[in-house]
Amino acid sequence: MPFVYSRSLRLIAILALAAIGVLSINIRSTSAAADRIRIVALGDSLTAGYGLPANSAFPTLLEAALRSAGENVIVDNAGVSGDTTTGALERLDWAIPDDADAVIVELGANDMLRGLPPDIARKTLDQILSKLQQKRVQILVAGMLAAPGLGADYAKSFNAIYPELARKYDAILYPFFLEGLAGDFNLLQKDGLHPNRAGVEKIVVSILPAVRQLIDQARTKGAKN
Numbered sequence: 601m602p603f604v605y606s607r608s609l610r611l612i613a614i615l616a617l618a619a620i621g622v623l624s625i626n627i628r629s630t631s632a633a634a635d636r637i638r639i640v641a642l643g644d645s646l647t648a649g650y651g652l653p654a655n656s657a658f659p660t661l662l663e664a665a666l667r668s669a670g671e672n673v674i675v676d677n678a679g680v681s682g683d684t685t686t687g688a689l690e691r692l693d694w695a696i697p698d699d700a701d702a703v704i705v706e707l708g709a710n711d712m713l714r715g716l717p718p719d720i721a722r723k724t725l726d727q728i729l730s731k732l733q734q735k736r737v738q739i740l741v742a743g744m745l746a747a748p749g750l751g752a753d754y755a756k757s758f759n760a761i762y763p764e765l766a767r768k769y770d771a772i773l774y775p776f777f778l779e780g781l782a783g784d785f786n787l788l789q790k791d792g793l794h795p796n797r798a799g800v801e802k803i804v805v806s807i808l809p810a811v812r813q814l815i816d817q818a819r820t821k822g823a824k825n
């Protein structure tokens with residue numbers, strides 16, 4: 601009987617230690633999930649990764665860069681090639697999940713390339729940012745610049761949209777999503793419009809400080825709730 605009793609005690613101790621180990625793992629997993637920031641990249645083909653494999657799209661490379669920098673993040677790709685601001689507004693409610701902490705808004709290029717009146721993009725982006733504010737997510741506005749061929753008046757009106765709306769909604773502004781890429785065919789695909797992988801990598805490096813500021817804001821907001 602002493603032998604059986606001793607063996608039973610050892611078995612109980614082993615099971616207890618195993619349970620503690622599982623509990624500890626679950627606690628760490630829950631803690632990591634709670635600390636994770638979910639960013640949604642809402643955009644057009646520049647976000648979607650037009651002409652590129654999925655592992656070279658902007659959200660994927662941005663997430664990899666942030667994780668390499670020690671950030672616990674997920675970056676969702678909510679880009680749709682060919683999308684205008686109007687199209688993005690129509691899909692906004694289902695494109696942004698309830699657990700999103702922050703949104704990068706990269707829209708307007710297709711409005712501009714189609715020569716649509718800047719007032720349309722302004723009004724629609726205003727509605728998008730208003731809805732995002734109601735969702736209580738942090739916002740980064742990635743700006744776009746009008747092509748020179750559209751004329752000075754068009755450029756003046758279109759280019760002003762992004763800084764004005766960023767100020768209105770107290771959002772972080774990254775002035776020009778394609779900064780440093782225009783005219784550099786080493787960074788662009790054959791169409792001269794969309795970045796190749798090297799171009800996307802350059803965008804990620806350039807926008808990274810603004811995105812880390814976005815993450816800090818999201819964490820600060822989360823800590824207050």
